[in-house]
Amino acid sequence: xxxxxxxxxxxxxxxxxxxxxxxxxxxxxxxxxxxxxxxxxxxxxxxxxxxxxxxxxxxxxxxxxxxxxxxxxxxxxxxxxxxxxxxxxxxxxxxxxxxxxxxxxxxxxxxxxxxxxxxxxxxxxxxxxxxxxxxxxxxxxxxxxxxxxxxxxxxxxxxxxxxxxxxxxxxxxxxxxxxxxxxxxx
Numbered sequence: 001x002x003x004x005x006x007x008x009x010x011x012x013x014x015x016x017x018x019x020x021x022x023x024x025x026x027x028x029x030x031x032x033x034x035x036x037x038x039x040x041x042x043x044x045x046x047x048x049x050x051x052x053x054x055x056x057x058x059x060x061x062x063x064x065x066x067x068x069x070x071x072x073x074x075x076x077x078x079x080x081x082x083x084x085x086x087x088x089x090x091x092x093x094x095x096x097x098x099x100x101x102x103x104x105x106x107x108x109x110x111x112x113x114x115x116x117x118x119x120x121x122x123x124x125x126x127x128x129x130x131x132x133x134x135x136x137x138x139x140x141x142x143x144x145x146x147x148x149x150x151x152x153x154x155x156x157x158x159x160x161x162x163x164x165x166x167x168x169x170x171x172x173x174x175x176x177x178x179x180x181x182x183x184x185x186x
Contacts, residue, residue: 025038027176036173048067055144067083068082091114094109108125108127123140143163161177162180
């Protein structure tokens with residue numbers, strides 16, 4: 001994960017100096033019932049969702065809700081924030097890792113441990129988010145590539161490419177998505 005972040009920073013800096021080499025994305029036209037991440041706003045929008053969200057780790061359902069909120073930002077699949085009352089918080093261990101989002105503020109992280117299995121820095125939350133994102137205070141988002149499975153309305157999600165961002169890709173979301181090699185300059 002740290003290697004991905006270093007790579008992302010190096011690639012982003014390189015694009016500042018080589019703008020003529022940048023490849024710009026070609027929007028995929030959504031079919032009926034789909035959303036394009038290129039229709040999402042920047043700054044991102046926060047909205048409630050009543051979709052059924054489930055997260056499985058080491059065979060245990062650690063989160064199950066119909067009360068999530070999703071963050072929608074240009075070029076990113078949605079990130080889902082789950083209220084703590086719908087999470088088995090005894091499996092989440094607060095760690096000193098932190099990061100900063102220009103829109104949401106400073107994030108804290110959790111390591112997930114169930115039985116003998118552990119995923120470090122596998123979830124994040126905002127203890128004191130900016131006013132625009134106040135309603136996700138202490139809600140938790142999970143990196144789906146570190147879980148056994150994450151589901152939205154029964155559909156197993158795929159991780160946003162690159163493992164740096166935490167978006168969840170489902171069949172009703174089309175890209176292309178930021179995160180993989182060559183996309184850091186978008």
